[in-house]
Amino acid sequence: MSQQPVLLPYADPDFLTDPFPFYRQLRDEGPVRRAVIAGGLEAWLVTRYEDALAALSDPRLSSDIRDASDPRLMQQLPATERESFLSTMLRADPPDHTRLRRLVSKAFTARRVAELRPRVQVISDRLLDAVVPTGRADLITDFALPLPVTVISELLGVPSTDRHEFQRWTDEMIRRGSEPPDPAVVDGAWRHMRSYLTGLLQAKRDRPADDLLSALIVARDSEQRLDEDELVAMTFLLLVAGYITTVNLIGGGISALLAHPDQLRSLRDDPALLPDAIEEFLRYDGPVNPGIARFAREDVEIAGVTIPRGATVVVASAIADRDPERFADPDHLDITRRDNAHLAFGHGIHYCLGAPLARLEGQVAIGTVLRRLPDLALAVPPGELRWRPSGLRGPEHLPVTFTPDRLPVDSSA
Template identity: 50%
Template sequence: MLPPSFLLSPEFAADPYPLHAELRERGPVHAIEFPPGARGFLVVGYEHGRAALSDPRLSKDTRHSELPVRGELFFGDTLLGVDPPDHTRLRALVAKAFTARRTESLRPRVQEIADALLDAIAGDGEADLIESFAFPLPIIVICELIGVPAADRDAIRAWTAALTVPSLSAEATARRRTAAKALNAYLRDILAERRLEPQDDLLTALLAAREGDALLAEAELLGTIALILIAGHETTVNLIGNGVLALLRNRDQRALLAARPDLIPAAVEEFLRYDPPVERATQRIALEDLEIAGTPIPRGSWVHISLAAAHHDPAAFANPSRLDLTRPDNRHIAFGHGIHHCLGAPLARLEGQIAFETLLRRLPTLELATDDPTWAVSGSIVRGLTALPVRF
């Protein structure tokens, strides 16, 4: 059985792919003690991972786990923590507010933000691209979309950062609980303001969203907004950071993209496959005794699907370790699969396309200023850089 340390080492954070390949050679499914104290299984093959993402025998509700888990620490009142029919109802309500039209309307503003961020550093010749561009772009966008004032962004950043760290210790659990309480208190206050004075933002839209006579309950509303805040910026930071690093390490592909900006949409899809912002999908719990690829999965076990490992499975992708911006039929699962496919995928794609097009156009001589970028080590499902020094 793989120990929890497997997912918590700096080596794995910096480059999980050699270990993924080693595991895949031994089989597509491996027992792992994760969360610590619970029976778990890690799926590293594409075929079985994609199937598991939409398997109704695998629940999102942690109350089915053999390990007692506080739902509030795993977003139990959100799309990430419920199954149908609650999931069906919640998704329909959130989709009414988080529309494709609302997302597409953000394009001019996202471009304006990207240009302003690069204006601020263009004359410096060097920067930490995470701190100066990859992080502020999506958090400004998501806060403006939701309706969070600019003055509160730093607090949002601190709270959501704490909420992405798994509760693997008493200290981490305490920090997470403190952040959850502070964020919920903040959201209750701002929602009270929107009830009195509605605005053209996602908070107001979520308050108004209804399916028949159903509205989002208070806990669902708070959890959903917290989830959108986290998923709406943490993952996009990683998409931009991981993608820029991959592009600058593969000069032939960087030259190709500079010469052919029409490849930007395909490039974003390849960045999502090559080094995805989410290393593992969110939790699944076995509702019954079952098998995956011939491996018995007892009821109550946790099933972890490694999206990053699936994306480098040679049975699914030709030359998977090669960054190929012209890759045909890119069937990555970076946004999940099935009923839990990410609702925010169009926004992430929009931001990614604008970010890469603007960087290449505005900073054509962009290059790495380090051979050893800094990766976050937390055991979280998300995987990204904490710093990316560049010169231009």
């Protein structure tokens, strides 16, 4: 294995459009590779499925960025994020992670999420009602983005009038590329988000409602199971993580179908394949790319490679989910695939809490698009689609055409 770190070419449009040939070469060259990732940071990529699966459950690999030895990791974090948002579940290890996750886990059980299906269907149909008469749409702006934003906002109790603002701040906070983003812009977005969340929580204290944020405030003020920074961080995580990856699942899934007309026809002919199709979209080109960051608490050996204490480890789920040692014909999209234990939602104690909700929204959203938008096709050549530069993968816009329909659907019946 080369001792020189390989540069992930985020400035290359071809890589952004389809990184998997590059990833395949990395995996073939070795199971653990030093790499320069977004922002010029160095990390160790774990590229093979069995190693990635084990790494996600290895307690020697921490989720807490404060265990990293590279000072640039903390320096690149905006000041407001360092002050207020380091205590999210994503960046906590037990016992704090266990305590924080327990506070919200009941809201995301399969049973509770299943109860949301009728409401998700209503929202999906209402969004498509606005575009079906026109025969054209941007399925990101018009559909894949507002759907999960509306669902998580209603679950948390966020006013509909505020949603465009926090979407804008989120875009500014998470946008990454080959060069570090403008610190002033990013820190400004974090400060706006912190101020907004503080005001929102105070409004919920003044007027409690039957929503998840009001319940968390009770846990903070009456039961003292989390402190104020943890409350703000939890609100942020639920709000942002509750929609951003689902946007990419829906947009990426539809894009994959349009690129594979045989799979699109199969799914139209047999909607019962939707649950398996969602799992395949997650495996084939999931919304987290290249993977999940961890930090070595001590020297860790993976696949015969010693990773030094404090190093950043990227468990490259996007690469591992196309490992031919685990998945048959892994570069082929197959919505009938049964053995599909992908890593798109992670593994172990940090397995995505919102996975049941993301699956539900993906099934309802994509199923509704296929049912209501006949003759669906890209409105531009595939090469003109722009993909998010790093970290979270999905098309930034998805312009499509279809046969228009003048009749809206009444899904409230």
